[in-house]
Amino acid sequence: MVVYLDHAATTPLRPEAREAWLVGAAGVGNASSIHGAGQSARRLLEESRERLASALDCDPVEVVFTSGGTESVNLGIAGLYRARRETTGATAIVAPVAEHHATLDTLKWLSAHEVADLEWVGVDRDTTVDLGGWEAAVGSGDAAVATLLAANNEVGTVQPVVAASALCVEAGVPLHVDAVGAFGHVPLSFRALRSASGSRSAGLVALSVAAHKLGGPVGVGALVVAREARVEPLLHGGGQQRGLRAGTQDVPGAAAFAVSAELAVAELTAEATRVGALRDRLEAGLREHIPDMRVSAHTAERLPGHFHAIFPGAQGDSLLLLLDAAGIAVSTGSACQAGVPEPSHVVRAMGLGEDAARSALRLTLGRTTTEGDVDAVISALPAAYERARTAGLSSRQVGAPRLGGAAGS
Amino acid sequence: MSGGVDSAVAAARAVDAGHDVVGVHLALSRAGGTLRAGSRGCCTIEDAMDARRAADRLGIPFYVWDFSERFRDDVIEDFVAEYSAGRTPNPCMRCNEKIKFAAVLEKALDLGFDAVCTGHYAILREGASGERELHRASDAAKDQSYVLGVLTTEQLAHTLFPLGETPSKALVRAEAEARGLTVANKPDSHDICFIPDGDTRGWLAERVGAERGDILDRSGAVVGSHEGAHAFTVGQRRGLALGVPAADGKPRFVLEVRPVSNTVVVGPKEALATAEIAGQRFTWAGAAPTSADFACHVQIRAHADPVPARAALAEGIVTVTPATPLDGVAPGQTAVLYDGTRVLGQFTIDRTVSAVPVDA
Numbered sequence: 205m206v207v208y209l210d211h212a213a214t215t216p217l218r219p220e221a222r223e224a225w226l227v228g229a230a231g232v233g234n235a236s237s238i239h240g241a242g243q244s245a246r247r248l249l250e251e252s253r254e255r256l257a258s259a260l261d262c263d264p265v266e267v268v269f270t271s272g273g274t275e276s277v278n279l280g281i282a283g284l285y286r287a288r289r290e291t292t293g294a295t296a297i298v299a300p301v302a303e304h305h306a307t308l309d310t311l312k313w314l315s316a317h318e319v320a321d322l323e324w325v326g327v328d329r330d331t332t333v334d335l336g337g338w339e340a341a342v343g344s345g346d347a348a349v350a351t352l353l354a355a356n357n358e359v360g361t362v363q364p365v366v367a368a369s370a371l372c373v374e375a376g377v378p379l380h381v382d383a384v385g386a387f388g389h390v391p392l393s394f395r396a397l398r399s400a401s402g403s404r405s406a407g408l409v410a411l412s413v414a415a416h417k418l419g420g421p422v423g424v425g426a427l428v429v430a431r432e433a434r435v436e437p438l439l440h441g442g443g444q445q446r447g448l449r450a451g452t453q454d455v456p457g458a459a460a461f462a463v464s465a466e467l468a469v470a471e472l473t474a475e476a477t478r479v480g481a482l483r484d485r486l487e488a489g490l491r492e493h494i495p496d497m498r499v500s501a502h503t504a505e506r507l508p509g510h511f512h513a514i515f516p517g518a519q520g521d522s523l524l525l526l527l528d529a530a531g532i533a534v535s536t537g538s539a540c541q542a543g544v545p546e547p548s549h550v551v552r553a554m555g556l557g558e559d560a561a562r563s564a565l566r567l568t569l570g571r572t573t574t575e576g577d578v579d580a581v582i583s584a585l586p587a588a589y590e591r592a593r594t595a596g597l598s599s600r601q602v603g604a605p606r607l608g609g610a611a612g613s
Numbered sequence: 614m615s616g617g618v619d620s621a622v623a624a625a626r627a628v629d630a631g632h633d634v635v636g637v638h639l640a641l642s643r644a645g646g647t648l649r650a651g652s653r654g655c656c657t658i659e660d661a662m663d664a665r666r667a668a669d670r671l672g673i674p675f676y677v678w679d680f681s682e683r684f685r686d687d688v689i690e691d692f693v694a695e696y697s698a699g700r701t702p703n704p705c706m707r708c709n710e711k712i713k714f715a716a717v718l719e720k721a722l723d724l725g726f727d728a729v730c731t732g733h734y735a736i737l738r739e740g741a742s743g744e745r746e747l748h749r750a751s752d753a754a755k756d757q758s759y760v761l762g763v764l765t766t767e768q769l770a771h772t773l774f775p776l777g778e779t780p781s782k783a784l785v786r787a788e789a790e791a792r793g794l795t796v797a798n799k800p801d802s803h804d805i806c807f808i809p810d811g812d813t814r815g816w817l818a819e820r821v822g823a824e825r826g827d828i829l830d831r832s833g834a835v836v837g838s839h840e841g842a843h844a845f846t847v848g849q850r851r852g853l854a855l856g857v858p859a860a861d862g863k864p865r866f867v868l869e870v871r872p873v874s875n876t877v878v879v880g881p882k883e884a885l886a887t888a889e890i891a892g893q894r895f896t897w898a899g900a901a902p903t904s905a906d907f908a909c910h911v912q913i914r915a916h917a918d919p920v921p922a923r924a925a926l927a928e929g930i931v932t933v934t935p936a937t938p939l940d941g942v943a944p945g946q947t948a949v950l951y952d953g954t955r956v957l958g959q960f961t962i963d964r965t966v967s968a969v970p971v972d973a
Contacts, residue, residue: 522724525635525676544640544679595723598716599679605715608768608896 207532207577211509211570212357212385218419218467218571221460225421228456235453236442245455252458259465260387260413262394262428268445269458272425273384273414275438277306277351279427279449280380280410283435284349285314288378291434294348296321298341298377300333302553304357307382311351323347327553330501331356338368342375350379354386358537358550358566360510361501362390365408366400373407378433380410384425388418388468389476389507394428409433413465415457419571420464424457479569480508482578486567487511489582494589500554500564509569512537514551514560518592519599521545523565526588532581537566559597614638614667614675616660618789618796619732619776621667625792626775627730628671635726636668636675639717641684641708642807656806663796670794680716687711689807693820696843699872700945703760704805705915706959710763718771728771733757736777736954737769740899745769747898747956750777759915762949762959765896814844814852826875828855831868836879842870845877848885848941855879866941868967886938886968890948895931895960902926902957910951911935913942913962919951931960938968 208216233245250264257264270276281297288294297311301324314320323341326334333352342350350372355362365381372379383392397408410433414425429435429448441450468475490497490513500512515523520536524545527534536545547561567581614620614636627634638661661677668675688707695702718729734750735758747769750756764772779785782801789797804811823841830836837855839845844852849867859865859881866885869878890913905926910919911933922935933948942965950957 521676521678522720526724528674529635544677591724595720598720598723600682605711606719608710608715608763608765 207580209567209569209573209577209581210533210535211573212360212417212507212566212568213535214416214422215419215570216572217416217421217460218464220467221415221420221464224463225456225460228459231455233455235455236444249453249455249458252455252462255462256426256458256465259462259469260392260394260411260426260428261396262411263431265446266394266428266430268427268429268449269453269461270425270427270449271423271454273382273412273417274306274425276412276414276425276427277304277380277382277384278310279435279438280382280412280429281307281310281349281351282314283437283448284378284380284410284433285320286318286436287434288348289318290436292348294346295319296323296341296344296346296348298323298325298338298347298350300325300327300338300352300363300553302327302331302356302358302550303351303353304382304384306384307351307353308549320348321346329554330504331359331361331550331554332504333363333368335364335367335371339371339375342372342377347375347377350377352379352381354381354383354392355390355507356501356550357385358548358564359500359512359554360506360568362386362505362507365397369397369400369407373403376403376406378405378409379407380412381408382412384412384414385417386507387413388465388472389509391472398430404430405432405434410435415461415464418464418468420461421457424454424461426461475571476508479571479573482569482573482575483509483511485575486569486578486581489578490585493582493586497589500551507568509573511567511569513565514556515563515565515589515592516560517563517596518589519562519595519597520564521562522592522595522598523585523588526591527581527584530584530588532584534581535566535568537564562597562599614664615656615732615802616663616667616796616799617732617802618786618794618799619734619801620664621671621732621794621796622785622789622792623730623732623773623775624667624673625671625788625794627773628673630775632730632773634671634673634730636664636671636673637717637721638664638675638677639712640677640679641681641688641712643681643685657809663799667794667796670792678717678720680712683716684708684712684807687716692805693817695945696817697821697872698945699842699870701846701943702945703915703947704807705760706763706947709760714764714768714772718768722771728773730773730775732776733761733774734776734779735761735774737772737774738955744899748777749951749954749956751779752781755782757915758951758954758956759912759947759949762898762947762956763896764898766899769898817841817843824875826877828853828877828879830859830865831878831880831884836865839877842872842875842877845870847943853879870943884967884969885941887935887940887942887965888938888968889932889934889966890939890942890962891930891932891964892948892960892962893930894963895958897958898956899958909933909957910953911939912949912951913939913946922950924950 233241235246235249253267254264257267297320325337409430411428416422439450498514551561692702692704734755736748738746740746749758808816821843827835828837836857845867865879868880911922912919920935922933925932946962949959
């Protein structure tokens with residue numbers, strides 16, 4: 205019986221989503237085909253689009269289905285950049301340093317291959333973007349596009365999207381928001397965010413979301429793209445979805461995504477309260493038994509299910525292994541290359557050192573989390589920390605090895 | 614679990630023996646490649662995937678532990694430093710000594726594990742006095758007791774080598790196939806794991822620099838030139854660009870590498886014969902010897918034949934005198950001492966004495 209506390213990585217498929225997927229997959233028809241079978245598929249697709257648009261509070265035509273969060277982020281950032289560079293010659297991209305790797309790697313690639321100048325904006329100890337730095341960066345005159353997480357995916361801190369968008373409007377810069385981890389967990393209205401800033405083609409124009417973060421299937425996401433936004437597509441083919449995202453559309457995926465989004469938004473307030481209380485219970489319990497633990501961003505507004513902390517003197521990967529052996533699934537929060545947790549760039553960005561970046565754990569609670577789950581962690585983590593501390597920061601040399609060694613001078 | 618067939622079968626046998634097994638792949642190189650290229654090098658992402666799939670097949674948990682920083686410091690930098698000092702290092706021994714059976718084993722013990730199990734070909738036995746003994750494997754061709762010769766009693770107490778008694782590698786591969794392990798036919802990796810293209814000379818040139826210098830004969834006469842002393846190792850014959858042929862017309866071999874003067878000394882094959890070796894960095898794979906002088910067999914390379922010898926331990930120096938001269942011994946190499954099939958210990962060779970004096 206696994207205690208699963210990595211809902212930010214992915215969360216169980218809702219039964220309703222599975223049902224909707226099966227219904228969508230039962231028929232046959234390419235939504236682009238002109239005949240009745242195609243129209244039938246098309247109808248389910250467009251109904252799904254409308255339902256998702258309703259959950260996002262945007263117009264259906266603004267919803268572009270993709271293969272997931274990473275594709276949406278790539279399309280939003282690279283798509284806006286390429287279009288802006290073509291029309292204005294601007295080449296700077298503004299982003300905070302603590303973004304998700306889908307953003308960071310896209311930016312690195314654009315910098316290496318498409319002359320993008322990366323304008324990094326610092327974040328504070330809570331990972332909150334520095335609005336002063338943001339203002340200066342978007343106002344530089346050369347900014348093609350800006351991008352921002354709606355909430356930090358490792359630590360959970362909700363970002364000042366309204367303020368950041370307003371600054372982009374002032375500077376005439378389009379903004380992409382990565383809401384992959386936030387949608388379905390905190391209230392989000394594309395329309396409200398757009399009207400708050402008052403411009404049509406600057407400020408928030410594109411928003412990334414993904415189904416599997418709120419109980420839908422892996423493999424489907426969306427980029428919400430305002431009508432006024434100019435976005436170069438990544439994929440070329442049949443011209444589907446306003447020419448922004450070619451390819452046969454995933455009708456069952458769209459149906460499952462739509463249902464999941466509706467349910468998540470409908471239960472959002474109640475779930476946020478329930479999960480938030482469980483998270484607070486977890487935090488209190490761990491603080492009591494692990495006085496040395498340092499909770500990240502504990503005074504900031506965080507996503508309700510996020511708990512992130514530094515465990516001085518222990519490696520996150522040791523803690524993860526020990527908890528895994530005890531049937532508790534958690535994350536170190538950082539990206540994995542070949543299964544090796546990297547020291548967290550987010551923790552580094554918070555101004556904590558290299559050691560802290562290796563000593564972090566992220567626990568994320570979700571729809572299926574119970575009090576029993578929380579109590580299991582409170583019970584297991586203190587002992588795991590003691591053991592992991594003995595092993596220390598073993599990937600770095602700390603004094604002479606205890607075992608072996610060439611005796612003699 | 615390296616992703617190779619030996620560690621996969623070793624893991625399988627450990628599971629069958631009833632142990633509580635977790636598979637760990639070591640990430641030792643940060644610059645590791647993505648896909649394997651033949652049998653050179655090791656530990657690409659593809660290798661990590663092969664290890665993961667083997668663990669899946671065995672139903673055991675799988676993790677990747679990053680020791681790339683310590684590997685760089687203890688193995689790679691040591692390798693460069695030794696070559697720069699004109700010595701011939703053995704990085705696999707260094708890795709066993711400092712990483713696999715030290716850093717990794719320490720972490721494992723701290724996290725509550727009892728032992729590290731590998732696919733090395735060697736046998737652990739309990740001696741008369743109840744202590745752990747390290748012995749050669751049943752298959753002499755695959756025996757890896759030499760590279761494990763650097764392990765101490767304490768390290769040996771926490772190791773398992775399930776493959777040691779298997780008569781041949783072919784049987785291990787057959788077993789892998791029978792168990793449905795996809796790595797059954799994966800070629801063995803050879804060469805140095807952190808030099809995947811096998812070009813040690815080029816790799817060193819990038820790090821040590823290549824400076825032209827003289828090649829001398831034993832009388833000190835210049836007989837040729839080289840592009841960097843580090844590219845040579847004692848006993849080497851190839852790669853010598855000698856402008857002046859030897860007086861006797863016979864091939865010449867590298868006798869000595871002198872990094873300070875950036876010179877390489879060459880001479881006839883007979884001059885490679887070594888009458889005595891000594892070193893001051895040693896370990897015993899059991900209790901230290903009780904007598905100051907004892908008979909043993911000495912082996913100076915992983916695939917060299919063991920030679921009967923006398924070993925003496927005095928004033929912190931181990932001196933070994935082989936019954937017949939050893940062939941081409943380079944300072945920096947490891948000498949492993951055996952008592953029959955049992956590993957007694959090892960030392961790093963600091964000093965050699967030629968069996969053939971230089972002609973006047």
